[in-house]
Every structure is written in C-alpha cells, then in structure tokens.
Amino acid sequence: MLEIHYYGGGMAELLFRYPYVLNGLYFLPILLFLAFRHIARNAKLLPIIDGRPAKLRNFFQAIFAITAAASFIVALAEPFGVDKFKKPVWKGEVVDFVIDLSLSQNANDVKPSRLEVSKMAILEAADVFNKEGIATLCLAFFTVSFNRLLECTPDIDNFKSIVQRLDTALAGNMGGTNLLSAIPADYGMIREEVVPKNSRITLFLITDGGKEMFRDKLTGAVIASELDWKEDELRKKVVELSKSGIRVIPIGIGGTKPAPVIVDGETYYAMLDEKIIKKIASWSGSPERYFIMRDGADFGKWISDQILMNREVDYYRDESKETDLWRYPLLLGIFLASVAFGALGVVRKLVVW
Template identity: 25%
Template sequence: MIWEDGFYLWFLLLIPLLYGGYWWHKRQQGERRSEYFDNRLVQQLRKNFWKTGDKVRLISFLAATLFFIVALAGPKIGTEVREVQRKGVNLMVALDLSTSMNAEDVRPSRLEKAKFEINRLINRLQGDRIGLLIFTDQAFLQVPFTTDYSALRLFIDIANSDQMPSGGTNFSAAMRTAQDSFNSLDEQEQGNAADVLLFVGDGENHGPGYDAQLEELVESNVVTFSIGIGTPNGAPIPVYDENGTLASYERDNSGNTITTRLESDAMRNIANAGGGEYYEIRSGSDNIEPFFSRLDELERGEFSSQEFADYKNQYQVLLGIGLFFLMITLFFPETKPRIFEK
C-alpha cells in the first residue's frame, strides 16, 4: 500500500489530543459540579443521562476522524489497468547555431532567446512528438522524434555555437536533414499526424540556394513555419574569453567589425512557400504565442496506445466508513432508550 499524500497522516496525532481534551473537559465539569451539588442531587438531575451512549458518541467521533484523515491521505491498494493514447503532431525544430546567433540585439542574445522560446513550446506540448536538429553550414540531427521532453530540454540547454565545426549558415543542409527525419517515420509511426518544421534563425544564409529542398518538403506535406530573431539594424557578434569576459567582436578579413542583421525577407519567404507563417522576435519581450494556436489547429494523429498498471486509490471506502461513524455521533441517543430500562 502506498499513499497519495502521506503528509496528512500527521493529523492522526489529533486523535489522542481530542481524547485528552474531552477527558480534561469532563473532569473540570465534574469538579465544578461537585462544588455546588452533592452526588445524590446530581443523580436526580441527570436521571435520564446514559453514560454508555456518551461513550459510544465519543468513540464514534474519534473513529470518524481517524477514517477521514486516512481517506484524505489517499491510500492506494491493489492495481488498476489504464490505457493512455498519445496524440499529436510530428514537430521538427531546426535551430541555427551560427556565430551570428550570439549577437545581443535581442537580450540576452539571439540564441538564448531562441532556446527560451523553444522550451516554452515544449512546456505546451501534450503528446506531440518533437525532434531537434542544429545547423550552421552543416546540419546534424541532435534529437530524433521523441516524446521524452525532459531529455530534449537537456540538449537544448547545452546547444551553443562552439559545438559546431564552423560558423556559417546553410539552409539547404538543414532542410535536407529535416526531410530525412520525416522520411524515416514509417506509416505506423506517422499516425496520420501533421508534419511540421519550425525554422529558427536570423535569416542569414551563406550556402547555396534552398528552393529545391523547400519544394521537396512541400511535396511531402511538411508545413514549414519560421521564426526570425534579431533586428534590422543588427549588432556586432561578441567574442568572450574563457572567463566569460567580453574580449572583442568578430571581424572580417579587413579587420572591420562584422554587423549581423535580421534577414526577415528570407525567413518570411521560407514560411510563405512552406505553407506556414512567419514570426519575428526583435526584443526580449517578444514571444511565439501565435504559433501555439496554429499548432493546435493542425491534424493530430494517434501515435500509440499504451496500457500500464497503477495503484488504485481506495479513499472512497474509508470515506464511507467515516461518514457512518459520523452519523452515529450525531444521532445516537443521549438518554437511555426504554428498552434498556429495567
């Protein structure tokens, strides 16, 4: 047997306290009575008093308290089989980890803000399968489609531009990797759920054209949404030393400080061609709340049906017994019934 909330069992200590309070009250009452009346007069005044009935009401009250407290703690005895169905969409998040995502025109940085919004998205998911791919000029599938949201959060938290071999950006490679991930789902795993690609970055693309890869996603019924992070004015790309102190800014071959800007047109075109919507984050207070609503509108498939055994909460039985003793406390006669009189 286990308990839903064993903390409530501490309230069982109230039972001896209640009994002790009752005993002390009766003793004080008897002492005060003896100051004014002798025992013979008290017996006359309390001629119909039934001492046994008084004890029955006390015991019933304490028993009711006992069962109510134990019921409140939620005893779980035995097992029951439950069936859980997972329904949702297949969502792949493509996160840009190029060095330009370290720019701080969106506080605390473009990348940290993107990670924060993705974590907010994960918190809203219910049964959806989600994967994570990261890309610069190369793309890597970091987390295949999964419903293990805790594990996914760990990979998102450690994502940074230092883990990638280079700092450029190649949209085509990211889209190709996303396509391979969706193709890896067989018909049973697919579950007639909508396939969604969420493209997150600042829009700077240093690789080849990606129109062919985007068209292939559309032909595969993958709906592509995009999130642009940054500002049109842009910002330099900071470089921090191992102590976390700002050392310098990224520079080009001529020694000039590089300014990275949000390429909103590129991100908007990706969403428009992919059948989704474009969202923009220009400040730390912006969010992707509208995307949550659109995600709820997409077709949700049934991925799997699982059965598991769980302890069954039996508080109802104890609650019924407690009510029975409470009824005895309230309605048991205070005077001796005639059938017990000699």
C-alpha cells in the same frame, strides 16, 4: 469491499484500503441499544434538571458518541475515491528543431543573445511536449551546410542536454547563412526507419534570415553582403516539403536594428530579415504561421501551442486517479465526540432535560 458508483463526466468508486476494519460498525447498534436501556433503567441516577432526570440530553449524548465512534472506524479503514476517465492518446507528433548556428546568433540585440534565447525557448517547449506525451524530438543546425545533431528520439533528457550545449563553435564559428541548407533532406529515412507510422512532422526553422552588412573601409558606406542562396530555389524546397505533409514553421530572431558581430576579426552587422521569414510561411501554405522572436515574446509557449492545436486523437485510454478521503470522517468524529462529551456545550444548549 464497499463500492459507490456515480455517472456524469466519468465513474467514481468509494473504496477502503482496510475494509475489514468496518466490521467494527456491526457492534455500534448493540452499544447504542445498551446505552438507551441503561439510561431508561437508571433515570433516577441521572442529573436532575428542573426536578426531572436529564433523559433526553443523555439520549442525544449517546447518539453523538456512537456516531463519533462510527466516524473513527470509517477513518481507520482509510476510504479513498477512484475517479475514472478517458485520456486521449494523440496520433504521433514529431518535432524537428533546425537552428541557425552562424556567428550572427551571438548578437545580443535579443538578450542575452539570439542563440541563448532560442535555446531557452526550445527547452521550455520540450518540457511542455514531455508533459503532453509528445516524446519524439529531433535537432539539427545549419550555417552553410546542414548537420543532423540528434536523430529523432524519445529521450527528452538527452535532447535537452544537447540543446543546452548548442554553441556557434559546433559549426566552426563560421559566418554566413545558407537557407537552402536549412531544409532537411533526411525526412524520407526518418519516416521509414525512425518515427511511428502516420506521425505528423513539424519543422521549426530558427534563423535571422542571413541578412548581413559590412562597412567599406575606404568609403565608410554600409554594404549588404550577397546571399549564399537563391530565393527561388528555397521556395521550391519549402513547397515540396509542405506537399509531402511536413509543416514548415519559420522563426525569425533578432532586433529591429543591425547588430554588430565579429567574424574573423572583422565587424559585420546582422539584421533580422522579416521578409524572408514571412515568405517561408507563405510558401508553406500558412502565411500567418510564423513567429518573430524579440525581447518579451513568449516563444516557448508559442511553439508548444502550434503543436498542441489541431491534434488528432488516435484512441482513448482508461485512466484513474485516487483521492484520500479519511480526513473527512476523522474531522466529523472529532466534532461529534466534542459535542457528545460537552466540550462545545451544544447538547446542553439544545436540550435542557
């Protein structure tokens, strides 16, 4: 087996799938010698140009023909290159999506709806994670209580199928958003029993913040609904979670104006509370790490970027990639054969005798 090695950004080898075919190359020098001897001995039988036999031109034709044969033999042996490189294996990443499934997620101030946009972004991010080797994903939803839909799993297809089926009906078509219920309490168990040791857990909290209003039937005035949770308690939960090593990244979804939502036959108005989204980011220790999802925002890419940035390498794994090279000697052989047998007229132009 023929091997050619070079170094510089990696090591490469030139190999052949059928190396025994290369044995045919041993006969070519003999054929070339016999061709030269025949031309020299039979010069009188060669075409006459300007009163002299065309020896030189026939010598060149023989060289091109033998070289073309060598190229065809190499092509038949099917050469291929093997590039060897080191691929980083990252330390474990666990991504937990906790999504608001209150009825306000049916609002269409973000097209086609808040919930559908969230689902599309999660699916896009899941594909990127799968490609990058991040295969542990978790899924939960909340309204006034927390519900773990999918314990952390490496089954990306199952994860995606469940995301596609997300609907407010899963939460009983309930109104109201209790952000205290959005903070999972099962990370201790997940770390101990489910995910690889030393994995980094990132929580993406997707919500509009629970800012809701209704119109008073008597006065027509728009009145803000009372929150189902206390901000100070939420701050304590987020700070505690962050101190345990879990990254909390809030995602706000909604337009800039109140959007109508039907709850039990009554019309409510839901509006994105950007202030609480920014506060959660600040409590988690990274005030700039939040996202406001509106039309045109590439949320899926932003999610994947948050995970792919600042990853730590666990170790490097040897990988290789094969590249077929047989086309190159084949094309060279066709060209040389064309030259040798006068199809291109090259020899005739270069050598007149």
